[in-house]
Amino acid sequence: MHIAVSAHTGGAALGADADGAVTLTELDEAGRLLGPPFTVSRDDFPQAVVQREKHSPRWVWDDTRRWYPVLLEAEVEVERCVDLRLCHTILRNAAATAESELARAAPSSWDAPSAWAEQGETDTLFDLGLQRGHDDEAQADPVEEFRLQRAAVAGSADPNRLSLLLAAESAGSLVAIEMQFAGLPWDASRHNELLVELLGERPPLGQRPARMHELLLEIRAALDDPAANPDSPVELVKSLRRAGIDVSSTNRWELARHEHPAIEPLLTYKKLSRLLTANGWNWIDTWVDGGRFRPVYVPGGVVTGRWAADGGGALQLPHQVRGAVIADPGWTFVVADAAQLEPRILTAMSGDRAMAAAGRDRDLYDGIVASGAVDTRAHAKVGMLGAMYGGTTGESGRMLPRLARAYPDAIRFVEEAARLGESGAVVSTHLGRTSPRPSGEWLELQDDARQEGASEVLRTRAKTARRSWGRFTRNFVVQGTAAEWALAWMAGLRRRLALLGPELPLRERPHLVFFLHDEIVVHTPVGLADAVAAEVRTAADEAGTILFGAVPVQFPVSVAIVDSYDKAKG
DNA sequence: ACGAATTGCGCC
DNA sequence: AGGGCGCAATTCGT
Secondary structure, three states: OOOOEEEOOOOOOOOEOOOOOEEEOEEOOOOOEOOOOEEEOOOOHHHHHHHHHOOOOEEEEOOHHHHHHHHHHOOOOOOEEEEHHHHHHHHHHOHHHOOOHHHHOOOOHHHOOOOOOOOOOOOOOOOOOOOOOOHHHHHOOHHHHHHHHHHHHHOOOOHHHHHHHHHHHHHHHHHHHHHHHHOEEOOHHHHHHHHHHHHOOOOOOOOOOHHHHHHHHHHHHHHOOOOOOOOOHHHHHHHHHHOOOOOOOOOHHHHHOOOOOOHHHHHHHHHHHHHHHHHOHHHHHHHEEOOEEOOEEEOOOOOOOOOEEEOOOHHHOOHHHHHHOEOOOOEEEEEEEEOOHHHHHHHHHHOOHHHHHHOOOOOHHHHHHHOOOOOOHHHHHHHHHHHHHOOOOHHHHHHHHHHHHHOHHHHHHHHHHHHHHHOOOOOEOOOOOEOOOOOHHHHHHHHHHHOOOOOHHHHHHHHHHHHHHHHHHHHHHHHHHHHHHHHHHHHHHHHHHHHHOOOOOHHHOOEEEEEOOOEEEEEEEHHHHHHHHHHHHHHHHHHHHHHHOOOOOOOOEEEEEEOEHHHOOO
16 A cells, blocks of 8 residues: 655644545654545545645655646645655655654665656647556655654754755645646747748758758858768768868867857758747647657656756757747736856855855856956856866866955855765755765775875876866755755745735746746736736745744845746846 | 767857 | 766767
């Protein structure tokens, strides 16, 4: 029998056995049973959830993707939940819970990836969750797991932060399913127009669009090579070298360094080729259905805590096609992005007061210029990005000493994260998500390089690997904490949006339709757009306070009300 | 011939 | 010697 569970006052919950019956167990916050489990049929399950929702339970279940789509199909929304699998992953790896029973136990089905993720095809997603048994999960008792998780959090040095992280992660799992359910409004005919403007008419299978064909002829003429093939990197390098262009690869950066009549058409060709293959007509055929693009979001899909997406390249939608994202008649979009999120996160984490002042009531990079640390906004930006990514070369590297002088706390913070990574240690985000340990291979390499008589080659390799891991941990703390801020922002906004349309189903009131790391899109009736914009800002302020308390760091968002996505300055 | 790895590039 | 991804096409390796 599968048991999903709900906890908290008034809560109840569920699980499905082979016949699809669902068992609900009422729990308190520690996971203690408040009464005997009871069973409802699969058909009655959504209604049972509706009854319980009146008391705002927190549903505790193994996997939001398993349960929530069925509920949304039945127009049942859940206010909050615990996604045990996502939370387990966090607690299993967190330094703060390393001594817990949960973390010391042998790996179990809770450590496996979601068994419900792969069935994300649009035709099956929303009806099979309850019916399909899963062998591993048959053994996995969510009540017991919930208790282990609560105990692990309670036993950690800072239970509040971890609790917050688990709540945010779980809220994100609800948003992910809701956004897939609602879909991103997508106008396929507008998308086609955009493609025709850039590429020419859709060509027959296997042929190049007209514009690309013209460019191909230009390239061949310029290279004096009638067989030059820009689609093949290997052949293209040979063609370029024959024409006297000294390249070792065909990537854009390297090509752009050379002056030659073939370069410009080649770069244009590659740009269009990318558009055609990644977001061309085939993409429309595959991913747009009924005026909606429904990517499968994968909360926690990135080690840092960022989301990933499965199918359609949802998190890489090029600006070229964003004009096809058009609001329904009578509706509009509220598009918001957090301004300079990562450096502001670093400011709050490191307590750098000078940087906090630089970012107060203005663009942070402008503020850095105004402080006299660097001379242009572009320098400020590239310098800060370099500091957070571990860049050492070029402009970025040159800016670092100035930034370190002006903002010692912030720079020291990321340098320390890098140093820890290089030494093989783990680092953690503000709320306690911990970086993975370096691989056995990495550790061995470091070990071997330290041996007496290790070759110079080996020592160099070890150093390269060490630096590389340091760049990863350096970035992990910032990117991961930014992801936490974004989750808090989105969770708060989700709650606030629900209040703008009480009693209305998700798709008939303002709802989130897109999320991109530090940017959100809300689809809303036109009349509520201003109210939504206000909630977006309030939720952003709240997210900063929730994570960091009363620190003097602002998290401003730029908000645009637009009827198509390309009109938001991105 | 086929799956794995690489290349290149889109997003943040 | 720049962090994290996903995806399509090409190229490599067996």
